[in-house]
Amino acid sequence: MTEMTGAEMVIAALADQGVEHIFGYPGGAVLPIYDAIVQQDKVNHILVRHEQGAVHAAEGYARSTGKVGTVVVTSGPGATNAVTGLTDALCDSVPLVVITGQVPTHLIGNDAFQECDTVGITRPCTKYNYLVKTIDDLPRALHEAFHIAASGRPGPVVVDIPKDIQFARGAYFKPKEFQHRGYRPKVKGDLDKIKEAIDMMAAAKRPLFYTGGGLINSGRAACDLLRELVKLTGFPITSTLMGLGAFPAADKQWLGMLGMHGTWEANWSMHDCDLMIAVGARFDDRITGRLDAFSPGSKKIHIDIDPSSINKNVKADLAIVGDCAHVLEDMVRLWRASAIVPDKKALQAWWEQIGTWRAKNSLAFRNSNEIIKPQYAIQRLYELTKDRDTYITTEVGQHQMWAAQFYPFQEPNRWMTSGGLGTMGYGLPASVGVQLAHPGSLVIDIAGEASVLMTMQELSTAVQYDLPVKIFILNNQYMGMVRQWQELLHGKRYAHSYTEALPDFVKLAEAYHAHGIRCTHPGELDEKIREMIDVKKPVLFDCVVDPAENCFPMIPSGRAHNEMLLGDAATRVEDAVTEAGKVMV
């Protein structure tokens, strides 16, 4: 035990937890912490331009490394600006510790300057939060925050520290024992149930793995075990937006992403399978579509660390509560140990059926020599970056779905996107966090021009810290997904989804001391993407694309998986069905 001030305890706890970088923005109620930050060199502080950016940057850092992301912001507006990021992290289960300053304890409740009820406001958007009212509680709160953020289903934790506590002196220690005896996330799955799952898998005729972000959160080991199990069984696999990269997209057992903008083969397989093995996925409405028509003929095995995810939207026939890595390890072991002979004939027929769905080529689009199609832009981006050490972040909207469809991921932790909350403005600050964690890597934010303007100021952060992030804007001048829904569902009345006064992104880049590139013709795309990669500075790439392009396939919400809409270029289904397929359908 060493005596120190509360502000010094914050630094000591961060250092003890192995934190290298903390994202933040100073203000009156965190001045003692900033005074401690500047007098040490264990923890590196990154100054953002807005507190929302700090939280997204920490999310990018956390998701690309598997470590806890950290943030420090001031009281009042500092804390409220962080709320969007906190909610985003809660929805996508990202481990964060966010330290907020608070007015001195004797002023709490007095409507003091820059006071807000931070624990009250953040209670529903954090996994847990603390208001530390005595210096004796501070070391424990700080260390427990890391434990809670990272264990079980990860999530954001807020530690609200009044300014007088930051000045107060006390004994610093790292607690050995966790105070909340009720908090014990279950990591080992029930072995009897895992055995039952193996039996169900052995008997399945049309099985399917449906995987999600829980695998990425569980870590590399979980992804490797999944790959092993998928290989052993020979079953097809699809994934949610959040789970991309857990299984390599280049593999022939991969069906592509499922859900609202998933592939024809993934969604039809979900609809027609007789056994669904859900691993670390939560049956979100963007996945299930219309619930009463969701995969009507299947038994469902649901593996999740959070019991409240099970039976929330879809009734599971077999629920296994536990960490993916632990459960998958048991599954691989049991599958190997038991002399299971899957019904090869049935599986072959299932794969033939899937083959006919694949032949539909649902991601097809009509390319152009005149105008850049957004899908083509992402295809070229992939071709020119696939052999590099690349990380992709996105904003939210059409470009995000096209990125998920046309940029295949082979490894986990390479894909950072706002899935649950759908936060426009996530990608740029997230890329800052990713680049900081991976200094030598190529970090690209695939963006839309509307989203990126929400947190554009973080380009200044990237410039300040020499973080050469590449902001690849698919500029269609529309809030593309809003426009698409208006076109399909609201009689083509494009209410306020067109931006009439966009900035000149090349000049904007120059104003920020970054590098600007504009590309308007498909013929110059490759050359300009190469330029973007080669420039050792942050780049704003204004890729001017077809403003009318829509994102397909699409399950209009409230419809079933077998009611997908396709773009006009996709092959007609009649042409794609083989003789074997006709027997199955």
Place this chain on the structure above:
Amino acid sequence: MNTTATATTHYPASTATEQVETRILCVLVDNEPGVLARVIGLFAGRGYNIDSLTVSETEHEKHLSRITVVTRGTPMVIEQIKNQLDRLVPVHRVVDLTTGGPALQRELAMVKVRGKGEHRVEALRLADAFRARVIDASPESFVFEITGASDKIDSFVNLMLPLGLVEVSRTGVVAISRGPEGM
């Protein structure tokens, strides 16, 4: 585009209606600041019902409080409520006393009645029948204390209505399982 005539809206059809059940849940929590707000906020934020809620510290040394909540929902919603409660960090245990075997439930009420003459006599007579105690009296009023299951208190209050009922203060339901085992 390929839209059918039935698709008048893109919003999901409401899911099939299931039978709504009433349940008594006992929640053991760390007695720390904000814990009640976490529990209530969960119910409010996710649209669950609270029919009755009682909370008090039950083990001082261990800083444990017991929350008894009476709630309603379909079996799927009830399961969600239990799982969501269980996942709150300061929650130790959630026990469903409606389905977890035989249980006792009690509520305490204080009932103020104002009246004279025959009404006063009748109120006293009924109080005696319901084993309610007089805990305050004035020349024209009584305050009764009554303990029992909620429906017994409901009946007593209804009987007092024509006799000059002024106001009622009720604790809400507390419950405990029968037999030697604890929660």
